[in-house]
Amino acid sequence: MNDSKQVVLMKGTQEGITVYLNDECSFEQLLNELNKKLENSNKEDRTELILHSQYRYLRAEQKKDIREIIEKSSSYRVKEFQSYVLTSDEVTKQINNMSVRPAIRNVRSGQVHQVEGDALILGDINPGGLVMATGNVYVFGKLRGIAHAGTNGNKECVIVASYMNPSQLRIANKISRSPDYDVEGSNREFAYINLENDMIEVEKVNYLPKVRRNLIDRLERGIENG
Amino acid sequence: MGEAIVITSGKGGVGKSTTTANIGTALALKDQKVCLVDTDIGLRNLDVVLGLENRIIFNIVDVIDGNCKLQTALVKDKRFDCMHLLPAAQTNDKNDITAEAMKDLIEQLKPDYDYILIDCPAGIEQGFSNAVAGADKAIVVTTPEKSSVRDADRIVGLLEKEGLNDPHLIINRIRKHMIDSGDMLSVDDIVSTLSIDLLGVILDDEDVIKASHHGEPVAFQPNTKASISYRNIARRILGESVPLMSFDEEKGFMSKVKKIFGMKS
Numbered sequence: 355m356n357d358s359k360q361v362v363l364m365k366g367t368q369e370g371i372t373v374y375l376n377d378e379c380s381f382e383q384l385l386n387e388l389n390k391k392l393e394n395s396n397k398e399d400r401t402e403l404i405l406h407s408q409y410r411y412l413r414a415e416q417k418k419d420i421r422e423i424i425e426k427s428s429s430y431r432v433k434e435f436q437s438y439v440l441t442s443d444e445v446t447k448q449i450n451n452m453s454v455r456p457a458i459r460n461v462r463s464g465q466v467h468q469v470e471g472d473a474l475i476l477g478d479i480n481p482g483g484l485v486m487a488t489g490n491v492y493v494f495g496k497l498r499g500i501a502h503a504g505t506n507g508n509k510e511c512v513i514v515a516s517y518m519n520p521s522q523l524r525i526a527n528k529i530s531r532s533p534d535y536d537v538e539g540s541n542r543e544f545a546y547i548n549l550e551n552d553m554i555e556v557e558k559v560n561y562l563p564k565v566r567r568n569l570i571d572r573l574e575r576g577i578e579n580g
Numbered sequence: 581m582g583e584a585i586v587i588t589s590g591k592g593g594v595g596k597s598t599t600t601a602n603i604g605t606a607l608a609l610k611d612q613k614v615c616l617v618d619t620d621i622g623l624r625n626l627d628v629v630l631g632l633e634n635r636i637i638f639n640i641v642d643v644i645d646g647n648c649k650l651q652t653a654l655v656k657d658k659r660f661d662c663m664h665l666l667p668a669a670q671t672n673d674k675n676d677i678t679a680e681a682m683k684d685l686i687e688q689l690k691p692d693y694d695y696i697l698i699d700c701p702a703g704i705e706q707g708f709s710n711a712v713a714g715a716d717k718a719i720v721v722t723t724p725e726k727s728s729v730r731d732a733d734r735i736v737g738l739l740e741k742e743g744l745n746d747p748h749l750i751i752n753r754i755r756k757h758m759i760d761s762g763d764m765l766s767v768d769d770i771v772s773t774l775s776i777d778l779l780g781v782i783l784d785d786e787d788v789i790k791a792s793h794h795g796e797p798v799a800f801q802p803n804t805k806a807s808i809s810y811r812n813i814a815r816r817i818l819g820e821s822v823p824l825m826s827f828d829e830e831k832g833f834m835s836k837v838k839k840i841f842g843m844k845s
Contacts (some may be wrong), residue, residue: 463731481733
């Protein structure tokens, strides 16, 4: 811990100014110290601060209090809060969003398969069927219905299918659809949002590492860790 | 103890009633005790296909409401003693009976028959729930059209939800020349889309329409293609393994000779 005697410690880092808040004193003391520290600051300085509460968990209303004090008594702006601690709810949520959810089934017309995290489907998605995942969608079968990846708005998500002939592909808030004429699907393809032009594009799976390196890293690490 | 099989399709007009009547007839030809139950209340027509319309006195709603005994409402087929029909009501509608009542009714029929074939109405509403309530197995009928395959897919999903896993598939009204020219889904396409077991395929045949018109199921005829298909389906239901009939027309003497010598005709 950085200098436990000082309640509020400001440090310049690569990202800007980080303010370390002592995690052993009371919250009132913390607010007082913060007030004192900021009284003699430069009123013209509009630097953005990163507030690091270390091993103290700040609730939403406490964050609001701190933000008010800073923005009232100085011209600094609060960029974000950081901390070493997370509530179990937040952790569960994060784990859920990162886990792969396997299902051995066919998603048939009129059925909706919805998961938190990555959807892994060992089966077909038939026309009229819909798969929704907050993460990626992997289909080990024929994708002929609709797949929606990144339902929470994550544009990094991808849709991978052994046989790709969807009626629609949706990633985050983007939608693309098949042409009106009949098309033959193709094997082992994936869809992603090209972040340069913000459009959904479909490529062969071997192109995936080029556009989503971190996803491959994560998957391979997952496999190694069993 | 008999087995209750529901025959369903989702879409209307694909041949559920015709299929029910013909499988029933084909099973009866095999000396099985068969009861056909029409659950299309308000739009009954299984009785017409079987030519039994004039003999109906009571119907399924009368039985459920307690107006008559179950045995009184059953209509004996005019060709077979071992085949009976429980007709639907024409004046009521599908909401007049419940799934539980239907289930009880099928349970009452089971001890007296080998097979109970339940003809399901089109659609996925109350009528569908009623029809599947008492069933042990399901047969899904489809035609090689995209719309009817789509509905069949939906129905397979709904059947799974009702606990009727692994339904069997019958593809009706196949037109060989249209499949060859690519204007119709092929049998393989449909089976791969629906991924359920194929029970049989039936060619689009004028004889089927003619037979319905005369109130005599086509399966009763000795040697039309459709009647053989239906009888093969009945044999498969009874557990025999019967290969799928080839659609190819025999072209003449020379092609037969070539076939014998293993040359392509």
